[in-house]
Amino acid sequence: MTALVDRPVASHIPLSLDHLDHLEAEAIHIFREVAGEFERPVVLFSGGKDSVVMLHLAVKAFAPAAPPFALLHVDTGHNFPEVLDYRDETVARLGLRLVVANVQDYIDDGRLRERPDGTRNPLQTVPLLDAIEADKFDAVFGGGRRDEEKARAKERVFSLRDAFGAWDPRRQRPELWDLYNGRHAPGEHVRVFPLSNWTELDVWRYIERERIVLPDLYYAHEREVFSRDGMWLTAGEWGGPKAHETVETRTVRYRTVGDMSCTGAVESDARSTADVIIELAASRLTERGATRADDRMSEAAMEDRKKQGYF
Amino acid sequence: MSVAHSAPDSDLEPGAPRHDLLRLATAGSVDDGKSTLVGRLLHDTKSVLADQLAAVERVSRDRGLDTTDLALLTDGLRAEREQGITIDVAYRYFSTATRSYVLADTPGHVQYTRNMVTGASTAELALILIDARHGVVEQTRRHLAVTGLLGVRHVALAVNKMDLVDWDQRTFDRHVAEFVSLASGFGVVDVQAVPLSALFGDNVVDRSTRASWYAGPTLLEYLESVPVGTDPAEQPLRMPVQYVIRPQSAEHRDYRGYAGRLASGVVHVGDEVVVLPAGSRTRVVGIDRSATPGEPGRPDEHDVAFAPQSVVLRLADQLDVSRGDLIASVEHQPQVVQEIVGTLAVLSDRPLRARDRVLVRVGTRNVRGLVADLVDELDITTLRRGPAPASLPLNAIGRVRVRLAEPVPLDDYADLRRTGAFLLVDEADGTTLAAGMAELAPLPSAMAGEPEF
Numbered sequence: 001m002t003a004l005v006d007r008p009v010a011s012h013i014p015l016s017l018d019h020l021d022h023l024e025a026e027a028i029h030i031f032r033e034v035a036g037e038f039e040r041p042v043v044l045f046s047g048g049k050d051s052v053v054m055l056h057l058a059v060k061a062f063a064p065a066a067p068p069f070a071l072l073h074v075d076t077g078h079n080f081p082e083v084l085d086y087r088d089e090t091v092a093r094l095g096l097r098l099v100v101a102n103v104q105d106y107i108d109d110g111r112l113r114e115r116p117d118g119t120r121n122p123l124q125t126v127p128l129l130d131a132i133e134a135d136k137f138d139a140v141f142g143g144g145r146r147d148e149e150k151a152r153a154k155e156r157v158f159s160l161r162d163a164f165g166a167w168d169p170r171r172q173r174p175e176l177w178d179l180y181n182g183r184h185a186p187g188e189h190v191r192v193f194p195l196s197n198w199t200e201l202d203v204w205r206y207i208e209r210e211r212i213v214l215p216d217l218y219y220a221h222e223r224e225v226f227s228r229d230g231m232w233l234t235a236g237e238w239g240g241p242k243a244h245e246t247v248e249t250r251t252v253r254y255r256t257v258g259d260m261s262c263t264g265a266v267e268s269d270a271r272s273t274a275d276v277i278i279e280l281a282a283s284r285l286t287e288r289g290a291t292r293a294d295d296r297m298s299e300a301a302m303e304d305r306k307k308q309g310y311f
Numbered sequence: 312m313s314v315a316h317s318a319p320d321s322d323l324e325p326g327a328p329r330h331d332l333l334r335l336a337t338a339g340s341v342d343d344g345k346s347t348l349v350g351r352l353l354h355d356t357k358s359v360l361a362d363q364l365a366a367v368e369r370v371s372r373d374r375g376l377d378t379t380d381l382a383l384l385t386d387g388l389r390a391e392r393e394q395g396i397t398i399d400v401a402y403r404y405f406s407t408a409t410r411s412y413v414l415a416d417t418p419g420h421v422q423y424t425r426n427m428v429t430g431a432s433t434a435e436l437a438l439i440l441i442d443a444r445h446g447v448v449e450q451t452r453r454h455l456a457v458t459g460l461l462g463v464r465h466v467a468l469a470v471n472k473m474d475l476v477d478w479d480q481r482t483f484d485r486h487v488a489e490f491v492s493l494a495s496g497f498g499v500v501d502v503q504a505v506p507l508s509a510l511f512g513d514n515v516v517d518r519s520t521r522a523s524w525y526a527g528p529t530l531l532e533y534l535e536s537v538p539v540g541t542d543p544a545e546q547p548l549r550m551p552v553q554y555v556i557r558p559q560s561a562e563h564r565d566y567r568g569y570a571g572r573l574a575s576g577v578v579h580v581g582d583e584v585v586v587l588p589a590g591s592r593t594r595v596v597g598i599d600r601s602a603t604p605g606e607p608g609r610p611d612e613h614d615v616a617f618a619p620q621s622v623v624l625r626l627a628d629q630l631d632v633s634r635g636d637l638i639a640s641v642e643h644q645p646q647v648v649q650e651i652v653g654t655l656a657v658l659s660d661r662p663l664r665a666r667d668r669v670l671v672r673v674g675t676r677n678v679r680g681l682v683a684d685l686v687d688e689l690d691i692t693t694l695r696r697g698p699a700p701a702s703l704p705l706n707a708i709g710r711v712r713v714r715l716a717e718p719v720p721l722d723d724y725a726d727l728r729r730t731g732a733f734l735l736v737d738e739a740d741g742t743t744l745a746a747g748m749a750e751l752a753p754l755p756s757a758m759a760g761e762p763e764f
Contacts, residue, residue: 015543015577015617019332019411028621029572032553036634036675059607061621063599064566065558066608094608146402153401160741173743174400174425174658176432177732178572179672183741197413199404211604 020206024057027194029178030157031061034139034192035068037182041139041192042099042132045071046079047087048257049214050143050195053203056212057194058141059094070097072137074128076120076259077104080234083257086215099135101127118240119262129165132189139182141192147199157196163187200255201280208273219276220253220268231264330408333539336415336430336463339440340450344471348440348509349403349416350381355516356531358405359384381509385416400430409535414438423453424706428656428746431461432732435539438530440469443476443506446486447493453691455490459497460654460708460748462728465537466494468504469530473522474511480524496694503537505530541575543617547643548576548584549722549730551674552636556623568599568610568623569632574674574729576640577617578624586630587637587720588647597625635676637720637730645720645730646751650683651713653724653733653749655703659742662702663711663735669744671713672734679716680735686710703745711747724748 017025034041043058045051058067071091075084091098103123106112112123132140146153156172158180173181182190195203207214225232225248226241233240235247240261252265253276270276339345353359359367367383374380385401403414415430417423431437437458441451458466468490476482487504494502505514506522507530513519516531528536556568578584582595599610600622616622624638632638639645651671657663663682671680687696688709696710703709713735724731725748735745 016329016331016540017620018329019406022332022619025572025619025621029553032570032572032621033675036554056607060601061570062554062556063601063608063610063623064563065556065560147404150401153403173741174429174746176429176734176743176746177729178433179732179734181672181734181736181741181743183670183736185740197402197404199406199411201406202411209604210607 020202020209023195023198023202024060024206026178026197027054027057028061030180030192030194031058031067031141033180034141034182035062037180038139038190040070040135040137041068041141042070042072042135042137043067043141044073044143045087045091045098046073046257047083047090047215048143049203049207049218050145052090052212052214053198053206054141054143054194055090055094056210066095069141070099070135070137072099072101072128072131072135072140074101074124074131075103076124077102077107078120078236078260080215080217080257080260082217083215099131101131103127117261120259121262125165132165137189138184139190139192141194143195144191144193145195145198145200145203146193155193155196157193158182159191159193160184161189161191165189167191201277204273204277204280208277215257217254217257217265219273220251220271222249223252223265224248225250225252225265232267233264234260236260330410331539332411332413333436333534333537334413334415334434335436335438335467335534336427336434337417337438337440338427338430338454338458340442340448343440343442344382344509345416345440346382346385347380348438348469348471348507348515349414350384351509351512351515352414352531353384353403353405354381355512356405356407400426407531407535410539412534423450424457424656424708425658427454427457428461428658431457431463432746434461434463436465436467436534436537437463438467438469440471441486441490443470443472443482443486446482447489449692451490452493452694455494455497455499456689456691456694456708457656459494459499460656462725462748463499464501466499466502467530467533467537468502469509470504470506471509473506473513474508478506478519478521480522483525503527503533505533541618543573543575543577546575546618546727547640548578548582548638549574549618549640549645549727550578550622550624550638551676551730552632552634552638553675554634555632566625568597568625569638570621570623571638571675572621573616573618575618575727577615578622579615580613583641584626584638585641585644586626586632587639587645588718589631589636590647591628591630592641593630594627595624596627597623599623599625635674637674637676639720645722645727647718648721648751649715649718651680651715651719651721651733651747651749652686652710652751653713653747654689654708654710655735655745655747657703657705657707657709657745659737659744660705661737661742661744662704663745664702668738669713670736670738671715671719672736673719673721673732674730676719677736678719679738680713682735683712683714686712710750713747721749721751723751725750 156175224235226245253268254265270279368379371380401416405412417426417430439454483506507514514529550571550573552569552571554570556570558566585592598613598616601607602611665684667682669680671678685699688700690697722731731749733747
């Protein structure tokens with residue numbers, strides 16, 4: 001077959017996309033594939049920037065209808081209050097259903113025990129899997145990006161999880177062209193990562209281009225913090241600081257938001273998205289290296305948690 | 312119509328060259344220095360941040376190395392080291408002022424074909440390594456066969472370890488001549504060869520001072536200059552329907568739109584299109600795509616859309632259109648077939664045999680199929696298509712005929728990659744069995760009667 005032009009297009013018009021257009025078109029395609037192939041998809045939504053960008057793309061993918069998905073948040077009980085407010089406002093504005101799984105409930109009734117280091121990120125896995133099972137979610141959108149970390153570099157867009165939520169590297173299916181294979185057995189589910197091919201800088205450039213509003217703590221602000229393991233942690237009810245740790249006021253911002261006990265702030269004067277992009281372009285540290293104590297614990301920290309069913 | 316807003320098509324404004332995206336896949340044999348080259352590309356494009364580099368320096372010291380081993384930047388997972396397995400493809404990202412790059416890094420071990428087919432399926436460029444001391448080897452043929460089969464348009468040949476042959480121009484020229492001749496046999500014509508040393512960084516990002524005889528681009532210069540994408544205006548419209556959007560809200564009571572990503576071509580409001588496999592013709596009355604910053608939930612109307620955009624099309628007539636259908640150009644339609652002939656790469660441990668019942672995935676459509684027969688098997692070494700095999704094992708490449716329970720629209724893969732590609736899937740456990748590339752040219756086959764189901 002000879003491919004010919006259906007209708008001439010003025011030759012001065014370049015029919016090409018820039019790299020953010022490409023990433024956006026790919027992510028929207030992924031959302032629609034899941035809507036078409038699964039019964040009960042859910043979007044993990046924490047109010048963190050990656051999940052905010054995911055939700056923005058989901059809204060675009062189905063406009064003018066609402067996205068055909070519920071939202072799910074695993075609340076560690078140590079989340080930043082301003083992020084929880086942001087989460088609730090967003091859910092109300094979009095009129096979507098939010099399911100919250102509380103780590104605190106599990107600690108209160110003894111199903112989970114507090115860790116000696118006070119870090120609650122690793123405790124999210126059980127409430128997450130329980131929520132997936134209780135609501136019979138068969139596809140779970142996560143904001144994970146392959147550039148984040150080396151265990152994620154090999155993650156599929158459609159990542160098959162067994163009945164225990166576990167990621168078995170040997171069972172992952174080869175992913176070819178844009179033909180995603182989401183078939184799974186009852187009880188299994190598929191994690192879907194529409195931002196797989198985005199980098200941290202892409203996310204911020206997209207936030208700027210789309211004028212996406214984020215929780216304020218992503219931008220420079222004054223905050224009472226103390227230093228631990230070379231990171232600035234927020235002083236607060238979750239347990240810090242210890243006696244020998246001095247609280248001081250610093251101008252900081254967050255590059256990631258998660259559990260307050262292990263998410264560090266970075267000193268920054270970036271008060272706008274444009275400032276953040278300039279700062280990141282010059283940054284010498286990855287976002288996880290700079291701000292996530294839990295990923296520093298061991299060389300294979302993320303790999304281990306993924307196998308157990310983590311995000 | 313409730314969607315009244317019309318946005319300026321910012322995608323269509325002429326002006327400064329845009330920051331675009333190039334997808335490439337690597338291919339190398341064991342010990343070609345591929346990991347070092349990828350590490351070098353990441354390092355010299357300043358894509359490696361201080362904490363990643365510090366980790367690599369620490370491990371290098373622990374292993375008693377004098378220099379930092381950049382190959383460690385792409386080191387595998389602990390599970391792979393412990394279990395001696397390799398997960399097929401790892402993705403790396405780097406960018407320059409001109410371009411963002413998505414690099415599919417495919418390990419060169421046992422499951423080579425499966426890995427490279429996966430990486431190459433979305434790549435526009437294959438980066439193939441050879442060791443300057445050894446030149447073209449058996450694996451190189453396999454790399455070129457996959458490159459040609461998958462229709463990867465451009466090839467960068469990295470002749471690595473030039474330092475170990477004293478930057479000898481005649482050695483380089485000899486390897487390149489052999490490679491180019493072999494490549495043309497696989498239908499691969501666009502080759503740029505670069506003499507380099509990944510270990511020392513010569514001609515990867517920075518120009519080498521050791522090869523004054525070489526006037527061509529460094530590897531990165533070539534990656535920066537290679538044209539990306541296909542001009543959508545040169546291909547016919549194809550859009551597999553993914554989802555039907557019906558808000559059924561007060562504001563959008565009668566809205567009905569067909570969501571999909573253009574696999575190829577261009578569509579304008581007013582164009583006549585055909586919906587396949589039914590064959591019904593209609594006209595496009597609206598192209599919607601949210602493009603206003605801050606208003607993701609409001610679709611803006613556009614006059615034109617082109618591949619690979621994700622859009623929503625509204626059609627003039629009330630037709631029965633649903634997921635799995637294909638919206639296509641009327642003038643240049645795909646064939647609607649009930650039997651696929653195509654070349655397969657087997658991706659699963661389970662060998663493929665005649666009479667296997669499978670699910671066939673084409674575009675957004677899943678249909679039941681029956682492997683009618685295995686036509687031949689490609690011998691990578693001789694390039695010959697051998698006689699019909701009893702089965703096609705993992706990593707084999709061969710031609711098959713698959714009968715389908717219902718008709719599907721299909722293109723020839725060589726013409727249109729997205730709508731000529733298909734998967735065979737195990738209906739019972741969902742395993743992806745094989746990746747296929749359709750060939751529409753009729754085989755001299757005894758077109759057996761009814762499909763046997």
